[in-house]
Amino acid sequence: DIGVTGVQTCALPIYTATVQIAASGLPAYTSTVNNENVYVGPTQSTVTMTGQQPAPVVLWCDDFVHTTYVPLTYQVNVSTFDSLIYVRFPGDASDTQLQKYKEAAWLMLQFPTITHNNATVGALQTAIWHVFDSNVVLTSDATTWMNTVDGQNLTNYDFSSVVVLTPVCTTDCANSPQEFLGQVPPVPEPSSILFLGTGLLVVGTVLRKRLRSL
Numbered sequence: 001d002i003g004v005t006g007v008q009t010c011a012l013p014i015y016t017a018t019v020q021i022a023a024s025g026l027p028a029y030t031s032t033v034n035n036e037n038v039y040v041g042p043t044q045s046t047v048t049m050t051g052q053q054p055a056p057v058v059l060w061c062d063d064f065v066h067t068t069y070v071p072l073t074y075q076v077n078v079s080t081f082d083s084l085i086y087v088r089f090p091g092d093a094s095d096t097q098l099q100k101y102k103e104a105a106w107l108m109l110q111f112p113t114i115t116h117n118n119a120t121v122g123a124l125q126t127a128i129w130h131v132f133d134s135n136v137v138l139t140s141d142a143t144t145w146m147n148t149v150d151g152q153n154l155t156n157y158d159f160s161s162v163v164v165l166t167p168v169c170t171t172d173c174a175n176s177p178q179e180f181l182g183q184v185p186p187v188p189e190p191s192s193i194l195f196l197g198t199g200l201l202v203v204g205t206v207l208r209k210r211l212r213s214l
Contacts, residue, residue, distance in 0.1 A: 025044040025045050026070075027039040027041040029116070029121040029125075030122075031118055031121070031122025031125065032122075033064070033126055033129065033136060034136060034137055040118075040126075041111070041116075041122075041125055042059065043058070043059045043061075043180075044056070045059055047182070058182065058183050059165070059181070060108045060125075060128060060182070061125075062089075062128055062178075062181050063132070063179040063180075064132075065133060066174075066176060066177060067175075068178045072177065074167055074177050075167065075168035076166055077165075077168055078163050078164070078165055078166075079166065081098065081102065081105070081159050081162065081164075084101060086164075087101065088132075088166050088167075088179045089132040089179075100132060101164065102159060103149045103154070104131045106149055106154060106157065107124060108124075108162075119141070120141070123139055123142045123144075126142035126145075127142045127146050127149070128181075130142065131149075161183045163181075163182050163183075164180075164181060165179065165180045165181075165182055166179045
């Protein structure tokens, strides 16, 4: 899987975006997760909002179950943390839906603070996947991340730069692409009002793949 790479005070609808990922934007790190060799960490991409020029955006995969192949174009709903109606994962007995997405986003935002290598990035990515899927097996370092985020008070944490990019799925959802968290550059008013609706995610070799030796 690739690990690709906000809270507001009033509910906002989803808005439109087109995300493009070239093969050169795939994560620079790999790790073994649940006995699979997978890409982990941030993916470099561009996001084009309606009426705006393309801008850089960093995506993190939060979805270990699904697979995304690139290049690929598919529709996504873009949600802020104030309105998670369209996101993929629910809450459970231990955490609400909002808490889970806050935890995953907080983990993603710790990337600049760590040493960047396969082991450290793999541990961070594994923790993000585990937030939404308890079947993702934690390493000792990933367990440390889970314990750390569990100890955070995220009530007033600023997640305003974070959005959730969720594939629009009406049929064959089991084979739909992955969901991503992204840090999208702020959009100045009043043009942001144009961004209501659904979007397109263009992912541009395999985001989730098994790495094979030749």
